[in-house]
Amino acid sequence: MAYISSGVACSHVPALGVASDTGISDDDYYGPIFKGFEPSKKWMADEKPDVIFLVYNDHCTAFDATVIPTFALGCATEYQPADEGWGPRPVPVVKGHQELSAHIAQSLVLDMFDITVINQMEVDHGLTVPLTMMFGQPDEWPCPVVPLAVNVVQYPAPLGQRCFALGKAIRTAIESYPEDLKICVFGTGGMSHQLQHQRAGLINSEWDARFMDLLVNDPDKGSQIEHIEYLREAGSEGIELVMWYVMRGALNEKVEEKHRFYHVPASNTAVGHLILENR
Amino acid sequence: MSVEQNYDDIPGTIVFDSQQAARGYHLNQFCISLRQQKNRDEFSADPEGYIDRFPMNAEQRHAALNQEWTRLLELGGNIYYTSKLAAYHGINFQELAGLMTGMGSDAYRAMMVAGGRSIDGNRYKKEWER
Numbered sequence: 001m002a003y004i005s006s007g008v009a010c011s012h013v014p015a016l017g018v019a020s021d022t023g024i025s026d027d028d029y030y031g032p033i034f035k036g037f038e039p040s041k042k043w044m045a046d047e048k049p050d051v052i053f054l055v056y057n058d059h060c061t062a063f064d065a066t067v068i069p070t071f072a073l074g075c076a077t078e079y080q081p082a083d084e085g086w087g088p089r090p091v092p093v094v095k096g097h098q099e100l101s102a103h104i105a106q107s108l109v110l111d112m113f114d115i116t117v118i119n120q121m122e123v124d125h126g127l128t129v130p131l132t133m134m135f136g137q138p139d140e141w142p143c144p145v146v147p148l149a150v151n152v153v154q155y156p157a158p159l160g161q162r163c164f165a166l167g168k169a170i171r172t173a174i175e176s177y178p179e180d181l182k183i184c185v186f187g188t189g190g191m192s193h194q195l196q197h198q199r200a201g202l203i204n205s206e207w208d209a210r211f212m213d214l215l216v217n218d219p220d221k222g223s224q225i226e227h228i229e230y231l232r233e234a235g236s237e238g239i240e241l242v243m244w245y246v247m248r249g250a251l252n253e254k255v256e257e258k259h260r261f262y263h264v265p266a267s268n269t270a271v272g273h274l275i276l277e278n279r
Numbered sequence: 280m281s282v283e284q285n286y287d288d289i290p291g292t293i294v295f296d297s298q299q300a301a302r303g304y305h306l307n308q309f310c311i312s313l314r315q316q317k318n319r320d321e322f323s324a325d326p327e328g329y330i331d332r333f334p335m336n337a338e339q340r341h342a343a344l345n346q347e348w349t350r351l352l353e354l355g356g357n358i359y360y361t362s363k364l365a366a367y368h369g370i371n372f373q374e375l376a377g378l379m380t381g382m383g384s385d386a387y388r389a390m391m392v393a394g395g396r397s398i399d400g401n402r403y404k405k406e407w408e409r
Contacts, residue, residue: 065300065303084366194396195375200376203398232402233398268391
């Protein structure tokens with residue numbers, strides 16, 4: 001049977017993709033960040049998941065304003081990197097796992113999570129930057145990806161509690177899939193950041209540290225963080241962090257924290273990263 | 280009628296909620312159209328003609344044509360959409376933040392390298408009014 005072995009939390013700052021793509025990932029500005037992911041690349045090389053279930057958000061790239069799905073599950077055979085206004089990132093095509101996606105889609109709806117099914121979409125930096133941070137620059141991504149796009153752009157994003165519960169339902173779905181697949185779940189986005197208006201540049205490192213502690217050790221409590229707290233304390237775009245709770249919900253109640261990294265800044269954002277293994 | 284929200288008292292922040300999204304729909308659709316090279320070319324050839332394909336109001340149209348970045352957010356724009364218009368003008372996210380905050384790119388970048396804008400004094404509008 002398919003099973004979940006581990007979880008990865010990872011910011012998806014677009015500038016990190018640009019740094020990797022343009023060969024400046026070892027300069028004074030970006031070097032410390034990419035160094036923080038060196039242990040992660042080694043860990044990933046040992047972990048060798050068969051599939052990555054990747055929770056991210058689209059930044060008004062594949063989805064425009066015509067339809068705003070709260071949870072959209074990719075069920076395609078592949079996903080092309082999108083042109084976000086600067087040309088597509090020069091990274092490999094993201095291969096899907098259509099059978100597993102279809103199984104999860106069906107299981108989730110019958111489990112009362114009425115997700116939207118997406119049979120064709122391009123993927124933006126929200127999905128490809130975490131792959132870059134964890135795998136570097138391979139000719140092909142080492143495994144297929146099942147993408148789950150979460151609306152965190154138009155307020156309100158789904159509640160942390162709802163994301164946490166969805167993670168549990170995703171686990172139920174995966175564990176009822178008959179093929180023997182080892183699956184790593186990614187929760188992406190964050191950490192504290194605000195990109196807009198006069199408060200742009202907000203960073204709250206103390207809050208970010210507490211957020212990571214709660215996520216790892218007391219997710220029941222952390223998942224109840226209210227939207228107003230995200231907006232006020234972590235910035236208007238920091239609310240992306242609810243997506244980490246989908247990942248956390250898919251893991252065991254007790255997890256082992258294998259790696260933690262935190263750095264300010266990447267462009268406008270605090271970079272946060274965790275590797276969690278099921279205990 | 281606008282309903283009072285618990286985030287109305289956060290300073291320097293426009294929460295892109297359902298009301299703002301409804302208000303900014305055509306403006307945001309204009310911005311995202313610039314994701315495609317073909318549309319960028321058509322906008323370059325005839326900015327006013329191109330923008331008139333999107334039935335936004337006069338204030339939004341003016342702010343879009345004049346790159347009034349904070350005003351665009353107040354009129355229903357969202358940063359992920361307006362950033363597409365900024366990209367068209369060769370402005371990246373960090374430069375855009377430098378413009379929106381009025382700090383300029385160098386001062387803004389220096390603030391970020393020094394740890395970003397502190398949360399202290401930036402939680403409530405009343406803290407900005409002192």
